Amino acid sequence: MDAVPHRLPSPLEELAEPALERVGVRLALKRDDLIHPRIPGNKWRKLRLNVAEAVAAGHDTLLTFGGAYSNHLRATAAAGRLLGLATVGVVRGEELADRPLNPSLARAAADGMRLWFVSRSAYRVKHEPRALEELRERFGRFFVVPEGGSNAAAARGCVALGRELRGRADVVAVACGTGGTLAGLAAGLDPSAQRALGFPVLKGGGFLNGEVERLQREAFGGRRGRWELDGRFHCGGYARSDERLREFAGAFAARHGLAPEPVYVAKMLLGVHTLAAEGAFAPGTRIAAVVTG
Template sequence: MSLLHVWQRLYRQASRSPLQPLDHPLLERHRISLSIKRDDLLHPHISGNKWRKLKYILRQALTEQAPGLLSFGGAYSNHLHALAAAGKQLGLPTVGLVRGEPHSVANPTLSDARRWGMTLEFVERAEYRRRQDPDWLAALADRHPGYRLIPEGGSEPLALPGVAELWRELPAADELILPLASGGTLAGLLSARPPGVRLTGYAVLKGHGWLAATVQQLYPPAARDDGWRLQLDHHGGGYAKCPGDDRERITRLASALAVPLEPVYSGKAMLGLFRDIEAGMYPAGSRLIFLHTGGLQGARGGL
């Protein structure tokens, strides 16, 4: 079986996720209809927005017969975890440049990645900040000739069409809510946004001043689109940071909604959404859909 046939089989396996209606006293009190798109169930290891962003990048790498895949991420990166799993299934070697020190190599995320064959290279934080520097990337390409370089989080123009396919699976709604980190998922959704549906991204990291610019860089027409907004005040102190009382609220919310949530992405965004509903930001009668972008594996490391 060719590698492209393996990709096609993987595409079929991860083609659709369920939509789950949610019940909660706050929703009833404010007369809000809320459902959650369970993209965390797309695939056991390549779940959520990671698969949607990677699917056509992987196909291009196979079509061009790239000898391997290389990307970047932190020690608990869902993206590197998904990429390692995809590389294992597709028979492609993978390299992960990890921000930070090698002592984190034993955490569950990187242990999985190594078990699936990913070669890990640890990069000091100062050097890691050069990951968009053309000269630094050129030197990296020289060390790994022919490898398909994938940006952090998989957020690049080729990721957008895979994300945009999500709209085919959604019913009519007034607003689609999602966690926001590298901006690729929001940009992909904007590229095919149906008229009358607003998009709201809840930033899970400190994104004042640059997150909107990142989305617009990935999808330039977003600069002229008034159908989206960012909520920047629910990041809990920064990426992968979550105060203890917020952790408890996320745990209680996950139990009440009967949906698994973690404190890095979907948990933060769902908690922010409920706070904003309570504050009256969403009008009575609103039909909302929340996109669960996966990432549950990262919670195993105590995040």
């Protein structure tokens, strides 16, 4: 993927946010959404080493998993098209097979991804040996990229995000789906002066504590950096919203001319603003909020 034109390090843009400034907190956006127009943000960082490993092992097909609105499926399809690799997307929800493709899946299909819809029960056991063998019988030889792209390679790929922010923020905020970005980000920050704050976008996201620890253990041999999770801002669950989130995102877009992506980024920004109002950040704190896509 390094051969594909991209923008790294991504820009860090300071914003004037009156509510935060009143409590002495400065906010900047880490614009990972600008790394590449088709493979933005954490998807670029998480896929980079996975794709390199696949190519080094002689694979010409990537197979991965996701829900109907998965940004990861769309990004994997785009990466495959740019690099000349075939892609297969195993989609949760057998009932979706007979419906028109939503914009996310339509984009993945337009980039050449073969979509295979499975029942929710089958999806839950997708990484078991028998399930993978059935997929190989159907699609041939492939390299598996896990759901959301989160594995040890993804965590190592996200270390650069933390390193790019060393000396430039005290707290780094990021939305969390599968935990890979937070695992690598925290490992790249300076543990003596910085901490990472993750905001799960799934209801019941407390399981991510164990997932982030597992990913760090597999990638780095143990827990790395200072990080924590705040699970209060899922706003109803994955890809769901509530009136509070919609009002916040609309006001943010009006102030800055930048509409925060609703599934991940808006929830993270809402969390940052709420914590600031609660007095969670000391005056003078510099916060970098990662715009993952």
